[in-house]
Amino acid sequence: MGYIRLKDIRVSYDNKNNILEGLNLDIQKGELVSLLGPSGCGKTTTLRVIAGFIEPNDGQFLLEDEDLTHVPVHKRNFGLVFQSYALFPHLTVFDNVAFGLKLKKLDKNVIQEKVDAMIKACDLEGLGQRFPKELSGGQRQRVALARALVIEPKILLLDEPLSNLDAKLRINMRIEIKRIQKKLGITTIFVTHDQEECFSISDKVAVMNKGVIEQYDTPEEIYAHPKTEFVARFIGFENFIPLKKKENHVYVGENGALFHVDNDVDCQSCQATIRPDDILVITSVDNKENILKGTVEVRTFLGKSYQYEVATELGRVVVNSSNEHIYESGQDIVLLLPANKIILV
Amino acid sequence: MKKSLKYLLLVPGIVMLVVFLVMPLLSTIMPTVFDQGFSLKAYIDFFKDPYYVQIFMRTLRVSLIAAIVCIILGVPTSYFISRCHPKWRGLLMAISIFPMLTNSVIRAFAWINILGKNGVINTILMNLHIIDEPITMLYTEFSVLIGTIYLFLPLMIITLVGVMENIDNDMMEAAESLGANRLTAFFKVVLPLSLPGIIVGSVLVFTGALSAYTTPSLLGGTKNMVMATLINQKSTVLGDWTGASVIALIMIITTIVVMKVLNYIAAKLDKRGESNA
Numbered sequence: 001m002g003y004i005r006l007k008d009i010r011v012s013y014d015n016k017n018n019i020l021e022g023l024n025l026d027i028q029k030g031e032l033v034s035l036l037g038p039s040g041c042g043k044t045t046t047l048r049v050i051a052g053f054i055e056p057n058d059g060q061f062l063l064e065d066e067d068l069t070h071v072p073v074h075k076r077n078f079g080l081v082f083q084s085y086a087l088f089p090h091l092t093v094f095d096n097v098a099f100g101l102k103l104k105k106l107d108k109n110v111i112q113e114k115v116d117a118m119i120k121a122c123d124l125e126g127l128g129q130r131f132p133k134e135l136s137g138g139q140r141q142r143v144a145l146a147r148a149l150v151i152e153p154k155i156l157l158l159d160e161p162l163s164n165l166d167a168k169l170r171i172n173m174r175i176e177i178k179r180i181q182k183k184l185g186i187t188t189i190f191v192t193h194d195q196e197e198c199f200s201i202s203d204k205v206a207v208m209n210k211g212v213i214e215q216y217d218t219p220e221e222i223y224a225h226p227k228t229e230f231v232a233r234f235i236g237f238e239n240f241i242p243l244k245k246k247e248n249h250v251y252v253g254e255n256g257a258l259f260h261v262d263n264d265v266d267c268q269s270c271q272a273t274i275r276p277d278d279i280l281v282i283t284s285v286d287n288k289e290n291i292l293k294g295t296v297e298v299r300t301f302l303g304k305s306y307q308y309e310v311a312t313e314l315g316r317v318v319v320n321s322s323n324e325h326i327y328e329s330g331q332d333i334v335l336l337l338p339a340n341k342i343i344l345v
Numbered sequence: 346m347k348k349s350l351k352y353l354l355l356v357p358g359i360v361m362l363v364v365f366l367v368m369p370l371l372s373t374i375m376p377t378v379f380d381q382g383f384s385l386k387a388y389i390d391f392f393k394d395p396y397y398v399q400i401f402m403r404t405l406r407v408s409l410i411a412a413i414v415c416i417i418l419g420v421p422t423s424y425f426i427s428r429c430h431p432k433w434r435g436l437l438m439a440i441s442i443f444p445m446l447t448n449s450v451i452r453a454f455a456w457i458n459i460l461g462k463n464g465v466i467n468t469i470l471m472n473l474h475i476i477d478e479p480i481t482m483l484y485t486e487f488s489v490l491i492g493t494i495y496l497f498l499p500l501m502i503i504t505l506v507g508v509m510e511n512i513d514n515d516m517m518e519a520a521e522s523l524g525a526n527r528l529t530a531f532f533k534v535v536l537p538l539s540l541p542g543i544i545v546g547s548v549l550v551f552t553g554a555l556s557a558y559t560t561p562s563l564l565g566g567t568k569n570m571v572m573a574t575l576i577n578q579k580s581t582v583l584g585d586w587t588g589a590s591v592i593a594l595i596m597i598i599t600t601i602v603v604m605k606v607l608n609y610i611a612a613k614l615d616k617r618g619e620s621n622a
């Protein structure tokens with residue numbers, strides 16, 4: 001039983017196309033869960049259902065087994081951080097952060113105390129009297145976070161909160177978010193389409209595609225064992241080779257070549273997938289299995305390695321290989337697909 | 346081009362300004378303050394005459410009430426329009442601006458038809474036996490006010506929609522997520538951020554109402570003169586051009602004072618010192 005539960009959510013803006021379709025998600029208390037997926041797959045929509053801006057056409061949203069599907073936004077007490085930050089430009093940093101507390105009609109001294117503490121926790125000391133315009137991007141981001149957190153929300157919802165920051169600040173801020181999240185133990189949903197960002201801070205990741213969750217697992221599990229072709233592609237697998245099952249752990253390609261696979265799954269015909277980095281280019285053929293022969297078509301320089309596009313008997317394969325041996329286009333090479341690196345989808 | 350030469354480019358503009366703005370203004374002001382030497386007698390006389398003061402006060406009152414009513418009617422309407430789908434927004438704007446496209450004489454006549462003794466309102470009320478005698482609405486300050494509001498509400502709406510369109514909906518949603526219901530969010534976020542627009546709109550409505558001529562002369566009759574109709578009477582009917590100039594100048598000064606006051610209020614309320622988000 002999750003702390004947060006989305007049950008069979010369906011959302012359609014125009015009553016024709018479903019943006020979300022039968023979406024289910026369980027989140028435990030205190031977890032940081034990311035929604036990861038390409039643009040337009042429905043991440044923001046999912047977040048807005050949870051926040052209460054969208055009433056789903058079907059399905060339920062439960063928090064601690066209480067049905068909140070039809071509770072208006074302002075009664076939910078969830079903290080929201082928008083991609084645009086949405087700070088109130090006419091209020092100072094202090095008043096921005098105090099906004100939610102003032103609405104709760106708390107005592108003035110209590111507000112002062114809580115806001116000061118939050119401003120300190122978010123590393124904004126001395127900026128209380130500035131207006132949002134007078135802040136840097138990172139500072140604005142922290143004000144948005146402080147404003148959402150000071151109301152002691154039951155859930156924190158973040159919609160691509162780092163996408164407006166430069167690369168270095170993003171890394172600092174995501175560590176900062178993780179630190180504050182763990183310290184307060186607040187259940188958090190984080191929307192992003194950046195795989196690295198998502199893996200680095202999440203307890204669990206929900207990979208979304210076209211309105212459904214394709215895989216919901218820990219980052220490690222998703223990285224090592226993507227369950228569908230979509231998930232595999234999204235996290236950097238580029239080679240997909242159709243295979244048929246011969247016996248357990250042994251598969252055969254269209255050309256008759258045999259492949260040993262450590263991670264067997266229950267399927268008769270499926271695709272083997274492997275990352276370009278995990279394929280080895282070998283010179284001597286001493287075993288006959290897990291081997292693909294092919295011809296180099298294109299070579300590109302990536303910095304620490306070369307990338308080769310190789311035409312093989314089983315289709316085009318992309319390989320990354322170190323700079324030690326350089327292969328020319330047109331050259332015949334032999335590829336080894338290690339049994340422990342092949343994933344079946 | 347030499348640095349000093351570029352100032353030559355200003356000459357045509359300056360000539361235009363002097364000939365068409367400064368000179369007429371001076372020729373308006375001069376006769377009113379010179380009566381065998383500098384004297385403000387003409388102005389003092391104006392404010393000593395209860396008849397004139399009454400007209401002055403009526404003009405101020407009508408303009409102020411018109412501005413306030415336009416704010417009250419314009420703010421919710423404009424907010425609604427600004428939140429509409431762009432497809433509908435254009436249409437709604439066109440409908441709100443439409444009155445501005447017809448001639449002001451015709452618009453005044455429309456109100457005569459509505460408010461008159463045998464007008465639409467009185468006919469309906471009498472037929473329903475709610476009243477026995479027609480109510481006098483036409484040729485009162487009320488009818489002037491109605492006509493003026495009708496005339497200038499579109500200006501307020503155009504100005505406000507322009508400002509409100511730029512208020513990001515995220516801001517409203519942020520306020521809601523922090524515990525504000527829609528109405529509170531409107532008053533705490535949208536209204537303060539629309540303030541620059543409200544000020545500009547009010548100045549437009551107020552100055553417009555202050556100098557409007559057709560509407561008050563057609564809807565106010567002779568008993569409800571305002572400054573603009575008084576100027577007309579002085580100049581073309583009585584041939585008292587100096588008297589007309591005095592009134593014109595009082596109107597200019599009133600306009601400046603009101604704008605200064607509004608700007609002062611705006612600066613007080615809008616602490617950022619800049620209007621845009």
Ligand SMILES: Nc1ncnc2c1ncn2[C@@H]1O[C@H](COP(=O)(O)OP(=O)(O)OP(=O)(O)O)[C@@H](O)[C@H]1O
Pocket residue numbers: 013014019037038039040041042043044045046193
């Ligand atoms: N108000 C709306 N009316 C109609 N369609 C909408 C609306 N908002 C979103 N959509 C559609 O719903 C789909 C999902 O949108 P959503 O904003 O949830 O995507 P997302 O996963 O957050 O993408 P991104 O990473 O680009 O932010 C998109 O195809 C989008 O065009």
Ligand SMILES: [Mg+2]
Pocket residue numbers: 043044045159
């Ligand atoms: Mg989005």
